[in-house]
Amino acid sequence: MLDFDRIELMALNKNALIRYKTIDRCLQNNMRDWTLDDLIDACSDALYDLAGKDVNVSKRTIQLDLQHMRGDALGYNAPIEVYEKKYYRYSDPDYSITNIPLTENDMSVLSETMDMLKQFQDFSLFDEFKGVFQKLEDKIHTQRHHKAAVIHLDKNTNLRGLELLDELYQAILKEVVINILYQSFKAQVPSTIKFHPQLLKEYNNRWFLVGIRDENGKILTLALDRILGIDYDLHSDYKAAHLDADSFYRHTIGVTVLSNRELHDVVFKVNRTNAPYVVTKPFHESQMILEEHSDGSTTFQIHVHLNYELERLLLGFGETLEVLAPKQLRRRMREKFRKAQKLYC
Numbered sequence: 001m002l003d004f005d006r007i008e009l010m011a012l013n014k015n016a017l018i019r020y021k022t023i024d025r026c027l028q029n030n031m032r033d034w035t036l037d038d039l040i041d042a043c044s045d046a047l048y049d050l051a052g053k054d055v056n057v058s059k060r061t062i063q064l065d066l067q068h069m070r071g072d073a074l075g076y077n078a079p080i081e082v083y084e085k086k087y088y089r090y091s092d093p094d095y096s097i098t099n100i101p102l103t104e105n106d107m108s109v110l111s112e113t114m115d116m117l118k119q120f121q122d123f124s125l126f127d128e129f130k131g132v133f134q135k136l137e138d139k140i141h142t143q144r145h146h147k148a149a150v151i152h153l154d155k156n157t158n159l160r161g162l163e164l165l166d167e168l169y170q171a172i173l174k175e176v177v178i179n180i181l182y183q184s185f186k187a188q189v190p191s192t193i194k195f196h197p198q199l200l201k202e203y204n205n206r207w208f209l210v211g212i213r214d215e216n217g218k219i220l221t222l223a224l225d226r227i228l229g230i231d232y233d234l235h236s237d238y239k240a241a242h243l244d245a246d247s248f249y250r251h252t253i254g255v256t257v258l259s260n261r262e263l264h265d266v267v268f269k270v271n272r273t274n275a276p277y278v279v280t281k282p283f284h285e286s287q288m289i290l291e292e293h294s295d296g297s298t299t300f301q302i303h304v305h306l307n308y309e310l311e312r313l314l315l316g317f318g319e320t321l322e323v324l325a326p327k328q329l330r331r332r333m334r335e336k337f338r339k340a341q342k343l344y345c
Contacts, residue, residue: 210243
């Protein structure tokens with residue numbers, strides 16, 4: 001059950017957090033006696049340094065801050081005491097809100113967050129975080145018994161080409177032309193492609209490199225697991241495509257971006273059992289419901305390129321989905337099912 005009072009308190013604004021840190025810093029200084037007015041002045045100065053203008057900090061605000069710090073809603077449980085009826089201090093001289101132990105919930109959130117961030121550990125920009133990860137993992141491990149993760153993210157660590165991620169990332173950042181030794185699944189021998197890398201794209205647990213092919217200036221997408229080698233061409237001028245990924249893939253499912261000649265309204269009907277899945281997880285952002293039928297089935301429409309990834313997605317629903325339009329896609333689906341049927345005769 002959620003503790004809504006705690007959630008509300010944790011949503012305090014940045015000014016409140018600055019006041020807490022300022023009060024904490026004051027009360028750690030045992031060489032001075034701190035009155036309520038002293039704490040007000042210190043917090044006002046800290047907020048002025050942040051905002052560059054006077055911030056009105058009332059007596060009531062600081063009194064509430066002290067009360068919140070004393071309580072357990074924020075997890076501080078600060079041992080703040082009043083002595084001589086007007087001065088404030090920590091009864092424990094070694095206490096600080098920065099030294100409070102992590103709660104079980106804090107540790108769970110940190111652990112799952114680290115698991116998600118580790119999905120990008122192949123990039124060098126995360127190198128500086130590796131030490132932080134180790135420290136956090138040690139902290140979590142020493143404060144609680146090891147528990148299995150409750151969030152699991154797919155990652156194919158055995159996929160070829162992942163070791164190239166950072167090298168390609170740096171080539172894009174530094175705008176360097178590269179020569180790629182590449183062999184597609186259809187090619188019998190590898191070939192060298194002079195390439196101007198623009199973008200790294202992940203889809204369905206595979207990584208792809210998008211860029212300009214030097215010989216014809218066309219945008220080309222290469223799978224990292226088919227790249228056999230990379231060499232730098234430091235003598236050629238880099239060509240920038242100024243790709244905006246959201247616009248580039250606007251009408252595309254997957255990574256295969258086709259010409260507008262292949263852009264169509266795809267209409268398909270899904271049976272009663274599977275229609276709710278398509279409603280809650282749309283195939284594409286353009287998806288709309290055209291009709292809900294009396295038998296419980298639903299007809300949808302999306303506006304996308306007729307590429308390989310679209311066909312794979314539609315085929316994955318098997319006999320529960322029927323493509324109604326366009327005609328060329330319907331014919332291709334019928335032919336694929338006809339060939340598949342022969343395998344089970």
